[in-house]
Amino acid sequence: MTEKPHELQPWQWPDEHWRGIVNHVRAGRALRPKQWPGNARCAVALSFDSDHESSELRDGGKSIGRLAWGQYGSRVGVPRILQILRRYGVKTTFYVPAVVAMTYPDEQRQLVAEGHEIGIHGWIHELNSVLPREVERDLMMRAADTLEKITGMR
Template structure:
């Protein structure tokens, strides 16, 4: 065993902790001066269509929890798509390959209605427990499945549970990814650095505070219970949007069809969209559109702004 592995973190030499920090690091900020059409704020809605893979990834066989995943396909996604259509809002759906294979017609409808589908693992596996070869194989095969089903090659990725291994960014670069949406170093887009070197990959950052699962996830076999009323969740999301709007930046939201899709919760999404549209000068776009625009229109002085 390497002697360094036996050291306490406070005993690590500087070279070691710097190496850990620099595996995937935020580089130059990529906030444009304004958004398309003079919009003040970009709104990037996303939906992780995990469906049954939440149970399958850990070898689970619970019929009840598998049926909860099926709800995401039967009720959640159609309800979300109908809502987005009513308000003319674009969004991005991140889909594990296994979920896409279970529900290919769902993915075709998503793309047909003008939304984006991004890579979201093979079976919602955690990257941090995988060797490089397995992680790379699963990512590339997942992309192939999504392309085969939808006819569109995915350009963006969100790791399952936002779990990023030391190899993930390297593999994304090998794939030629436009953007990633798994990390949290900012509220606006930025370029990812791999061991201190710019990758050209745009990070469209996420955060747990803008994720519905944090407030509503339920597992009766553990201590996990919902603790925030829908009104409270809406207030958090609205405040996040309002602050992004005032700053002229990005509002990114992560939801799950099997969580947000219920009758008592879907109104959160609808009211948020209505609130944003009432503000005016808001651009609803897919994550790929946001990443492309941010990359191509970042202010020239941004590199020295921080």
């Protein structure tokens, strides 16, 4: 084969190439305790990506339909999720791009006020895997500063 793996489709990759990709992210030791607190049978972690319009914006799109789909998350999705979380007394993490936080600052403040955590989800939901390291770092730091300014929490 004369082509380099990056010139091939994934189904054409040599085994050592795709195995190298998979092995790069292999998990370490198992973290499950011998027994869960309170004799629970398992533990559950909930998190939500509050991307709203950012997925369309990230791709440079201006589709009214896709932007409306994103707005649905703030108008309907997050309020429904919060209602369920309140009913069961559950706290969780919402991962929010900075652009979304700037678009919906009251939503972010409400999440924090109700005891939820806001996690950084990029600046505009960019694809970090294609960014140079220094650009990714700059965007993450800008996002952290923006989320802190809006929510009062770092």
